[in-house]
Amino acid sequence: MARFKQILSDGWTFRQTDDDSADAWLPVPKVPSQVHMDLLANQKIPDPFLDLNELAVRWIEEKGWVYKVKFSEPTRLKNEKAVATDLVFEGLDTFATVFLNGAEILKSDNMFCSHRVNISTRLKSENELEIHFDSAMLRGRELVEKHSHEHTFYVRQTEVSRVPVRKAQYNWGWDWGPILMTAGPWKPIYLEQYVTRIDDVWLECEVGEDLKSCSGRLFAKVAGDQADTINLSLSLHGNIVFEKLCSIGSEGLVETDFTVPTPDLWYPLGYGEQTRYELKATLGTYDQVLKLVGFRRTELVQEVDNFGKSFFFRINGIDVFSGGSCWIPANSFLSQIPPERYRNWIKLMAEGHQNMIRIWGGGAYEDDALVDACDEFGVMVWHDFAFACASYPTYRSYLDSVEEEARQQVRRLRTHPSVVIWAGNNEDYQVQERYKLEYDYSDKDPQSWLKSTFPARYTYEYLLPKIVKEEDPFKIYHPSSPWGDGKHTADPTVGDIHQWNIWHGAMNRYQETFELSGRFVSEFGMEAYPHLETTRKMITDPQQQHPGSIMMDFRNKAIDHERRMVTYVAENFQIKYDLPSYTHLTQIVQAETMHFAYQTWRREWGKPGARKCGGVLVWQLNDCWPTMSWAVVDYYLVKKPAYYAIARVMKPLAVGISRAFHDWTSGHANPTLIAKDTKFDLWLASSRVQPEVVEITVRFISIRTGQDILPAKQLHGVTAEPNSTTEVLKEYEVQLEGGNLAGPNRPFDLKSYDPFVIHAVVASGGQVIATDSSWPQPLKYLDFSDRGVTFRAASASQIVVSAARPVKGFVFEEGEAVKLSDNGFDVVPGEKKVVDVTGTGLDKLRFTYIGAPEGSIPVTF
Template structure:
């Protein structure tokens, strides 16, 4: 008979009540719960005995217990666990009664962590960035201790399914170890299955494509429970990121007689991390099936502070946002979890590449034996669970742990290649990242790509821009460079950077219930934002660039446009360097939030997109035009603040992900910001070849023939203008870009004369008599827009598709809008 499963999903009871920590200051009210012990109880009946020629076994399976758990069945202890990331299977065949009581006791992870720090203080010095040191020895999602974007909410309980499983024999796992040849013509290796209680039966291993079997073989099971067979596929259909091809997947199945079967959807691809010396240092980019791939995307944190309340559809919705936003990579950050199978399934289906950190972040982790033993089980289980996903491109050992090594000057001699000696230093975690984890990974998934940490560059300082990946925080943190200086801040692969912004007003009003607290700088607004020095940093970027209004709607809008502009400059500038393979990818910190807040997220907790999301979407189009001018400082010392108005040169380029060259037509217009009139003849470039998978430099230091602002020293005599470029194929505009004189606060945005008309049932067409910056519809839950946070250029109407609401109900604003216009609705 086949294996059966009985979920223990209902009937649980547990102690302690609390308020909703996502509202107001309630996080403070529930913090004391972190010190509590918790007990979960449920009752269940003995499952009906399987009818079989052999006695059936019954296992109690715990896919995840968070974190220090003691499990009792009918009063007898059957399990102790101290690792949130590990699953457990306990044979309870002889322990079951007609009616059974299951009881799980959870100790406080906060208090146990403090005890472990004290217990092991003689052998390890615990250093930590972000919240308290008690998180370091605990194998639990580190963000539960709070982070600079999330609350301190210590969870305890069964966070993944608990169920009874009955079987006579079972298939534990099925997977493929195959490599695609360099010429992509063959895929060879072996298929494997791990089985229990096979008792001499054969296992049938099969591979199917679109319902047709392409390989099938019956295999014997060896003494360790492994069945395997060699396989070679000629001219395999391959899996590609969506920007470069299709997402073909095969069904791999293992069948153990009539007792059990298990199948997975898998994909074949040849993935390489290319690190070669060049004129800039050493490259860092990915090559998939022989194609160099620019990775544009986001970093990912857990989608909720309470993981068990994330439904599968919500995971799919998040991944769909990546796809819709032209983002082909997501980096799963090490302070969270090894993500849900549904998350990876969605990435497989949609062609999103995944960078997965092991679960270590911003600390100096210990290496005492019991700790490493637990880490080994954790690593092996999660590698086995995830290794069949073609979307999983790279594993990294940790997040920013080598920055902790640098900050506290812990011992690190890159020339020392003896792993045992590393254990005796003040930075023993090097053993974990440079020896232990890569060894385990190579044993469990021999073709996987591994990177010791993020950021990392072959032993060089983590801030080195010439090698490896870099977390570029000199925008926002560090030197607080202006986002207009992105061209100075490039690296071989930028795996983190970001800029904060408020969410849309609906989210703010939902998370702060007291109307009197809904203003920038209120106690509740400040408490909600966990970023260190957030108010002075965000205010600096806003005031440097815009005329500031401090009411909540206006300030919300300004922060959103600052964030969108930072994304525009960064993605456009760094993607431009793909042409020389100088920059191999850009991943914003961060895509999402784990609770309603203001943060670096470009989409808020409720999946409502900020304008920055659309700025990234437009910068990552398959064909994207870019325009830039020389950077001119405007407030440092004795600089000329009108310099950007007088500049007469600009660059123009096209970035392409396409696999073939394409002919495009380009038009460049010069439009007065004050009058909306064209101040000189446009530049028309016909049949320009945009080369494949690279950057095509179209104009370099192109001189505008006349300079209407050159001779003036009186502000009234200046006529600043935008340079607006469009790129068309067959008369259809596929991309545009606008360069504005910087900063915006020096420009006159009066009387933009905005017109909005409804076309059909779900389209708004927006036009303006004068160049308009930062037009934003106020998005709400359930509303979908094709674009937002855009510029409007005279003579070029902007069409926006809208679903989930009527055009007339949308509220909007823009830079220079009259007071209170956020409440304006489209006619």
């Protein structure tokens, strides 16, 4: 009598729509799948992720495809009365017409919508299911032509045909990913037989301001016959805290009030436990549904202050600095991502002290496995709706599809405690600004918005917030990213901003992050190459494995990528252009950018009532294919040095040192000013909810000799204020003697100049908990020769790195199998850097650092 599911994963075949030859049908290894994977499995195309093969598979995007499978009628419930049989499609990519035994049963034009079709009267003892997929590229072009009289389709990033199609927009290519237009049954397809079933179970609740109670309503939706009651319960660690037998309403809706006194709450990473309760709906012996839910009180604090209007999250009464990453799909072929890979990604974030992920609007509504992992590890989810970088239409059929899509996705994700905010889109208001589309913030009539040249305002400011309010009433909604109360999207005083004046735009130096902050920086980034193993996997010809080769340029989709990358490298380092050396230089540029940005903007977290910056999310965490990009972890989950730079700055208690910025190349800039300015700031950034007394040691170390040029400054009994920035030293001046400084009337003496590193160590209870170093800028002016690097094996899986003179940007060559506890770090004399190593022997490690004589050097003991 219980619900029975038969998954249709095996026995499929497929063919090109316009190929009706006898041998056109090819086997499909397994569904879910997408056509590129099936063609690759049948050796009909080369691997799109290698070399120039993306170009060799472009023909696929303009073809239609047919998938079919034969199946027998399930017999398990055949003798039950009132048995219903449904055919369930969790996701079809994208324009799909479905036939069962030759009769059309479904048409779908939205990749993000699931479908359930009752086939009880159509089922035979032997059945054939056939799905016809049209080319999304061609259908998109047709829709643009059809609706061009009523809407102007503006688009950034590749071609306009993506705009009217409800499909993952990155399939059309982006400035970090290939053009790979997928098609096929990208999510599971299955038969379901039941007498009665639970369609959904969820809750709407609010934690009281005093955090001592949680109350609201439990809901269930029931389909089918022969059930009058359903049991709803909440339990924690096997103990039931609420239970009620409820009557089922005429429409199958069930609801009941509930209260949980003194609830155990769900907290973000670093602020408390990630407690989850078990929500259970039991429909007699017919069906049972379990969900893990969490209780937390969530606020987006937007209050007028001395900096404009704040923008930060308050969870369970605690102000939370959101330090994390933006997320793109983890593969160009979404059907190929297993659940454990999603969990590995989020575990990786948590290990790096990242507590928020922003799921970008040009991808997909993310998989349950990813959001489950966010619940587990305490990573807050900012989820964009699936719109990005375009002016989207609002004709009736399109809006109807969007509404169904949005309702389904909000319902699917509403019980996850990690999902704290929905945003209407990614950068569509920047498109409005760029093309000067009509937008009057004072006009509050949604119907008038539909008649403007920017009709998508109706979607973002009326339709989507309405849906969120109806389906998940306590969820935060934000019209766009970036967005700030109708002001310009680059306004740093309100809302969130995408800060692209590093890399794009004005191409500010990364040392200028102090001029580039906002109330919440939800995008910024710097490109870097992946580690050598990844480059050598994606480009198989050794003759092409060098910067500037045709294949290397093809892999990097960023506009003007090489001129931007080389500018940042050349401004800061002496250039070496062989692959190992240039890879390392780009990685250290990226890591230094992360260090400066996260450190500067986390410092601006400030204190209660003065939260100048509420969060920093790097663009981007990951890649969808092997490439060089803004990702801080590559496609194979191999961490770049930038990942570790973020992890160090985002420690629960971190120390920061900064020197004043002095321009060194613009016009008549004086590049010796940094040597004359001997002042620095030192501060502590804490996310801990209790104050902590620490000891701080500040050293001043000659880069040339490795000797301390002054006695260390000892700061005893310094209190790191809870959840705040504690300014310890402000414009503290180093008192130097000798030739370090140029006199007022004599030229700067390079021979006697002895540049130094300022190095701070924070300890508590005799244990080092944080360090930071500040170097004279730019680093290319410094002599990094003869660093005296040595190694010692502390154990079979632990290596100790030491140096006679300060080392910048020490990097072990990392690969898919190699895991390190830290990388991309600085080494100072007198300290031993201990690194845990798994996946390889210590004697197999290779390394480099700024100024190393070769690009990749084997470790010797």
